[in-house]
Amino acid sequence: MTRILHLSDLHFGYERASLIEPLLDLVNAARADLVVVTGDLTHRGRSAQFARAAAFLRRIEAPLIAVPGNHDIPLYKLSDRMMQPYVRWRRAIAETLEPVGHVGAVRVQGLNSVDPMAWQRGIITPAQVARVIAGLDPSCTNIVALHHPLQQRPQVDKALMKGAAPALTRFETDGVQLVLSGHLHLWSIGAFLGETGRPVLQVQAGTALCARPDDRQNEFAVLDFRGPDLIVERHVAPMDEPGFRPRQELRFARRHGLWRPA
Structure with missing residues (x-):
């Protein structure tokens, strides 16, 4: 078994401070083989916010591994956003913007989907x-x-990422099995499988720490890969409750190249 823990949208600078310690306790108790953070570590890409995010990650x-989100580059300082959008990320988090994690029988390729x-x-x-295709490991x-997600449900009012549709088509035909994303602050898994299943399972994380009231809850997920089977633990902390509720469990299976709920 290989265990991946997925965090996204921490938003340090607008974080739910009371949830930091409960979140860290659960993350470390999960004993994951790899933690993957899919962007928006900060709320406005400021140095002080990166320092807080980095301190959290060190614990x-x-x-x-972590990839940037759109909130991790300057918003208002246009010259910085155009000329050196990742300078604070590289100082505080990591030099690389597209890291690779390889643990057990799982390979994770990070991609920088930010468009300054x-x-x-x-x-x-x-x-x-x-x-991505060149680096796929058939084993x-x-x-x-x-x-940024590769697909969005109809109720989402944000514009879909440029290049998302052809990228998803290539991933499905050439051997990517799963995509982790964030951005929407809206949890989704298996929403695009249809009745017959699909080659790529998309896991769209909610926000792990953002304090925006409209989000209503914070959450993260743990993914256990057991051969062709996947067990997903979802951990949810509603905004009006002091911590995380008991975990929810979902199961998926990959058979004949297609994912379906198990």
């Missing part, structure tokens, strides 16, 4: 897709981790 005991020209929307380029469950 996670498992190996960790559009700030919120995001972009995935053909060159990035080609790099592993191949995961792509990025901030």
Whole structure:
């Protein structure tokens, strides 16, 4: 079994401070083989916010990889956003923007989907897709981790990332099995499988720490890969409650190249 813990949208600078310690306790108690953080570590990409985010990440005991989100680059300082959008990220978090994590029979390829020209929307380029395909390991469950989702449910009012549709098509045909994303502050798993299943299972995380009242809850997920089977533990902390509720469990199975609820 390989255990991946998925965090997203921490938003230090607008975080729910009372939840930091309960979240860290659960993250470390999970004893994950790898923690994957899919962007928006900060709320406005400021140095002090990056310092707080980095301090939080240092307290996670498992190996960790992280990719940027659109909130991790400057919003108002246009010259910085155009000329050096990732300078604070590289100083505080990591030099690389597209890290790779390889644990057990699972390989995670990070992608930077931030578009400094559009700030919120995001972009995935053909060159990035080609790099993912070139790095796939046929002996592993191949995961792509990025901030912006590749599909959105009808109720979402944000513009879909540029290049999302052709990227998803390539991933489905060439061997990616799972995609981790965030951005929407709206949990979703298995929403796009349909009745017959699909080659790629998409896990869209809610926000782990953002204190925005409209989000109504914070959460994270633990993914246990057991051969072709996946057990997902969802941990939810409603805004009007002091901590996390008992975990919820979902199961998926991959058979004949297609994911379905188990």
